[in-house]
Amino acid sequence: xxxxxxxxxxxxxxxxxxxxxxxxxxxxxxxxxxxxxxxxxxxxxxxxxxxxxxxxxxxxxxxxxxxxxxxxxxxxxxxxxxxxxxxxxxxxxxxxxxxxxxxxxxxxxxxxxxxxxxxxxxxxxxxxxxxxxxxxxxxxxxxxxxxxxxxxxxxxxxxxxxxxxxxxxxxxxxxxxxxxxxxxxxxxxxxxxxxxxxxxxxxxxxxxxxxxxxxxxxxxxxxxxxxxxxxxxxxxxxxxxxxxxxxxxxxxxxxxxxxxxxxxxxxxxxxxxxxxxxxxxxxxxxxxxxxxxxxxxxxxxxxxxxxxxxxxxxxxxxxxxxxxxxxxxxxxxxxxxxxxxxxxxxxxxxxxxxxxxxxxxxxxxxxxxxxxxxxxxxxxxxxxxxxxxxxxxxx
Amino acid sequence: xxxxxxxxxxxxxxxxxxxxxxxxxxxxxxxxxxxxxxxxxxxxxxxxxxxxxxxxxxxxxxxxxxxxxxxxxxxxxxxxxxxxxxxxxxxxxxxxxxxxxxxxxxxxxxxxxxxxxxxxxxxxxxxxxxxxxxxxxxxxxxxxxxxxxxxxxxxxxxxxxxxxxxxxxxxxxxxxxxxxxxxxxxxxxxxxxxxxxxxxxxxxxxxxxxxxxxxxxxxxxxxxxx
Numbered sequence: 001x002x003x004x005x006x007x008x009x010x011x012x013x014x015x016x017x018x019x020x021x022x023x024x025x026x027x028x029x030x031x032x033x034x035x036x037x038x039x040x041x042x043x044x045x046x047x048x049x050x051x052x053x054x055x056x057x058x059x060x061x062x063x064x065x066x067x068x069x070x071x072x073x074x075x076x077x078x079x080x081x082x083x084x085x086x087x088x089x090x091x092x093x094x095x096x097x098x099x100x101x102x103x104x105x106x107x108x109x110x111x112x113x114x115x116x117x118x119x120x121x122x123x124x125x126x127x128x129x130x131x132x133x134x135x136x137x138x139x140x141x142x143x144x145x146x147x148x149x150x151x152x153x154x155x156x157x158x159x160x161x162x163x164x165x166x167x168x169x170x171x172x173x174x175x176x177x178x179x180x181x182x183x184x185x186x187x188x189x190x191x192x193x194x195x196x197x198x199x200x201x202x203x204x205x206x207x208x209x210x211x212x213x214x215x216x217x218x219x220x221x222x223x224x225x226x227x228x229x230x231x232x233x234x235x236x237x238x239x240x241x242x243x244x245x246x247x248x249x250x251x252x253x254x255x256x257x258x259x260x261x262x263x264x265x266x267x268x269x270x271x272x273x274x275x276x277x278x279x280x281x282x283x284x285x286x287x288x289x290x291x292x293x294x295x296x297x298x299x300x301x302x303x304x305x306x307x308x309x310x311x312x313x314x315x316x317x318x319x320x321x322x323x324x325x326x327x328x329x330x331x332x333x334x335x336x337x338x339x340x341x342x343x344x345x346x347x348x349x350x351x352x353x354x355x356x357x358x359x360x361x362x363x364x365x366x367x368x369x370x371x372x373x374x375x376x377x378x379x380x381x382x383x384x385x386x387x388x389x390x391x392x393x394x395x
Numbered sequence: 396x397x398x399x400x401x402x403x404x405x406x407x408x409x410x411x412x413x414x415x416x417x418x419x420x421x422x423x424x425x426x427x428x429x430x431x432x433x434x435x436x437x438x439x440x441x442x443x444x445x446x447x448x449x450x451x452x453x454x455x456x457x458x459x460x461x462x463x464x465x466x467x468x469x470x471x472x473x474x475x476x477x478x479x480x481x482x483x484x485x486x487x488x489x490x491x492x493x494x495x496x497x498x499x500x501x502x503x504x505x506x507x508x509x510x511x512x513x514x515x516x517x518x519x520x521x522x523x524x525x526x527x528x529x530x531x532x533x534x535x536x537x538x539x540x541x542x543x544x545x546x547x548x549x550x551x552x553x554x555x556x557x558x559x560x561x562x563x564x565x566x567x568x569x570x571x572x573x574x575x576x577x578x579x580x581x582x583x584x585x586x587x588x589x590x591x592x593x594x595x596x597x598x599x600x601x602x603x604x605x606x607x608x609x610x611x612x613x614x615x616x617x618x619x620x621x
Contacts, residue, residue, distance in 0.1 A: 003506060010494045297490045300451060302479020302507040302557075304472050388451040388478070 004307065008314035011291075022283055022372075023323040029269075029276045030327025030368035031334060036265035037360045038335035042352050055131050056101075056219035057228040059245045060091060060235065066243045069217060072105060072120065073187045080105050082214040083241060090239055091218055096231040098223045101128040104199055105216040106208045120191040123199035131219050132181070132193050144195045150179040154189040218242075273371050280375025284316070288379040292386060299388035308384040312376065320372030324365045331364065332357065397460075398561065398593050399425040399448055401618075404457030406443050417443040419616040420457070425609075427560075428591040430584065432604035434621075435613035441597040442487070444613065445563045448595065449482050450474040461561075479507045483554030483592075485564040489546035491538040497525060497549045498534045501556050508557065517556075524552035527582060529575075544571045551579055555586060562586075564596040568603065580606060 012019050061069040065081035072079050082104075091100055106121035124132050126143055132150070144150065175194065202208050210216075222231045232244040295308055352360070401423040408415045417440045425431050435441050446452045447459050450466050458465045466477060478484070491500045501521035525534055528548040538546050547570055554562055564583070568576040580603055586592050596607065604610050610621040 007495070007503075007506070014494055293490075294492055297486075297492065298503070298507070299475070300449070300478060300484050300486070300490075301504045301553075302475050302477075302482075304475040304507070306472075307507055388449075 004310050005314055008311050008318070011311070012315055012318055018283060019319060022280065022319050023326065025276050025279050026320055026323025026368045026372050027326035027330060029272045029371065030324045030364045031331035032272055032327075033269055033364040033367055034328055034331025034360055035335045036262075036269055037363065038332070038352060038357070040262045040265065041356055041360060042335075045352070045356065055134060055221075057222045057247055058220040058232055058235070059247075060087075060218040060220060060242050061216070061245070063241055063243050066245060069245070071187075077187070080209055081216055082210055083216070085213050085215045087239065087241060088215070088218055091220060091235060091242075094231065094235050094238065096222050096226040096234065098221045099128065099130065100218050100220045101125050101130055102215040102218050103131070104196070104210055104214070106202065106210060120187070121202075122188070122191045122193050123196050124193055126195045126197075130221065132188075144178070144198070146198055146201070147175055148178045148194075149175040149198070150181060150193040151177050152181050152189040152191045152193070155192050273367075276368075276371050277375040280316075280372050281378060284312075284376040284379040288383045292383065295383050295386050296388055299386060305384040308386075309380060312380040312383065313373070316373055316376040316380070317369065320369035321365070323372065324368035327368055328361045328364055332361070397424045398427040398429075398462060399423070399595070400458075400460040400463075401444070401448070402458040402460060404447055404454045404459060405616075406440075406447060406452065407455045416616050418447065418454075418618075421616070421618040423611065423618055425593060425595060428587065428593055429609055430587045430594045430596070430607040431609045431611065432596045432598055432607040433611045433613055433618070434598060434601060434604050439613040440616040440618075441613050442565055444618070445565050445595065445597055448561075449484060449563050450477050475507070476509050479504055480509070480557055481560050483557065483559035483562045485550055485554045485562070485567040487565050487569060489538070489543070489550040491546055491549055491553075493538050496535045496537055497530060497541065498522065500538070500549055501525065501553045504553065504557050521552075521556065524555055525549070528552045529578065544575055547571055548575070548579065551582065555592070558590070560593060562592055562594040562596075564594060566597055566599065568598070568600070576600075576603070 059069060059073075062081050062083035065083075068077075068079040068081050071077035085102065088100060088102055091097060102125055104123040106123070122132075175192075175198070177192075181188070181193075199210075200212075203210055203212055220231075222228050228246040229248075232246045235242065235244045295303075298308065401421050404418060404421050405416065406418040408417055419440075421440075421444060423444075433441050433444065443452065447454055448461075450459075450469075453467050459467060461477065461481065466474065469477065491497075492503065495503060498518065498521045501524060502517050505517050522531075522534055525531060528551055530545060530548055530552070533541060533545060533549075536545075538549070541549065547567070551564075551567055554564070562583070567583075568579050571579060583594055583596070584606065587594050594607075596603070598604055612619050612621050
């Protein structure tokens with residue numbers, strides 16, 4: 001027996017080209033939506049994760065190095081910037097500061113074997129550190145000795161270490177990798193970590209740009225109950241040699257750029273949605289005109305308004321759902337393949353989780369299907385109100 | 396109780412700025428299980444009268460009663476149920492849905508029933524009805540694969556699918572050859588006699604009209620007993 005479903009499916013198959021065009025339009029819209037949302041979510045998520053996991057309330061860098069520090073932490077870019085190490089003592093005594101630790105960034109592992117990708121070398125203070133140690137996959141059984149290093153998860157993978165200790169070369173000095181960090185979702189994943197004591201060997205060798213008595217960054221924690229922004233302002237007012245970023249401000253520049261890009265994406269999506277809406281409306285208006293006699297026959301045979309509505313809604317839902325699914329597949333592929341050519345995304349250490357991808361797929365699916373349904377609703381509403389007499393009148 | 400009562404019904408249409416009176420103060424009583432014919436020229440209001448009885452167009456004035464109830468006091472959904480379960484329609488043309496086979500066209504009204512039996516033997520019934528109108532070999536044919544006469548016979552069979560109490564037939568044998576026309580008339584008479592189905596048939600053919608139990612004539616919207 002023909003059910004309303006089978007009847008609707010027969011109608012869908014009736015004009016395959018028209019159905020295909022409609023599905024393609026929805027698929028295009030949804031793929032654009034998936035691509036945009038994936039892009040924005042990936043950048044946004046990476047920045048949020050980086051600032052959440054940093055472990056410090058304040059990031060203190062040399063004046064004008066704020067952007068470079070963000071690029072190191074958020075975009076995995078390899079940058080170096082230095083300031084006087086004596087600034088640590090001045091920061092420590094600022095009201096509200098609980099503890100501080102410093103790091104030195106070296107430009108590159110320039111003398112490493114050709115098969116090893118470029119990576120940052122970060123020297124940290126083993127006595128005061130609260131940034132690196134929490135991320136060690138296994139607690140070190142001893143303090144890092146001379147000639148020992150810890151690798152970020154990506155660096156570790158890149159130099160094919162895994163958890164196995166293998167010698168590697170840093171600036172012509174032999175180092176043993178004795179630990180690997182858990183993924184942090186920040187630029188730290190692409191670094192190799194050594195202690196300040198080890199750094200002295202590299203500095204003395206003269207192969208790195210850093211000079212004795214210089215550091216790159218100071219991480220600070222503020223005392224409980226103290227507003228980090230207030231402390232940041234206090235530091236900037238009293239020490240002109242540094243820029244200070246509170247945790248919530250990290251990535252602000254990127255987010256601002258991202259905001260502009262998001263708006264462009266959103267405008268494109270809105271325009272595409274409006275176009276898709278009108279396309280669906282135009283096609284369903286044509287369908288309504290074509291089938292008015294059939295609707296009249298069905299009404300005369302006893303179809304209620306809800307039957308007519310259901311038949312057409314099934315049609316539009318099938319088209320919308322199929323188009324949306326196609327769009328999700330295409331958009332996900334696009335975001336995975338093409339987005340790697342976007343430098344801002346290429347540099348990010350964080351990819352989207354399955355949950356995030358699923359959420360984007362669901363939102364895009366609902367968006368695509370809703371536009372299809374709302375576009376068709378006007379013509380369908382007019383059609384379902386058609387009086388059965390129409391069929392007799394047009395005979 | 397009378398099954399159908401047309402109680403001083405008028406129906407006007409507005410065309411441009413002109414009012415056309417399609418039915419004027421028509422009164423008609425049809426008893427249950429009667430076979431009634433209405434004859435008249437084109438434009439005399441016969442189709443409008445059937446539409447009024449079928450709950451497809453509301454009267455300008457007057458009442459249409461079915462089993463004692465004024466059908467135009469009902470909601471749209473109840474009118475649809477009335478058309479689906481109480482009435483079997485035959486339009487001036489076959490009016491089949493082109494994407495459905497002959498059998499599926501017959502079963503379409505079943506899909507609109509408010510209460511459906513889980514397995515009411517609908518397929519078998521559709522096949523039996525198609526057999527009754529001589530289309531056993533066209534059960535799975537699409538309307539485009541049928542001749543005009545065959546399409547008309549499918550439409551006749553469809554009208555009986557939901558076991559209606561009342562058949563409203565608008566020139567049901569209009570494009571059939573004489574032999575098939577007679578066969579279909581015998582089919583109507585049999586259904587009327589065996590199942591007690593009331594039939595109101597509009598026709599130009601006075602020979603067919605003479606085979607019915609009551610004859611009415613319509614002229615310029617006015618109905619009169621013959």
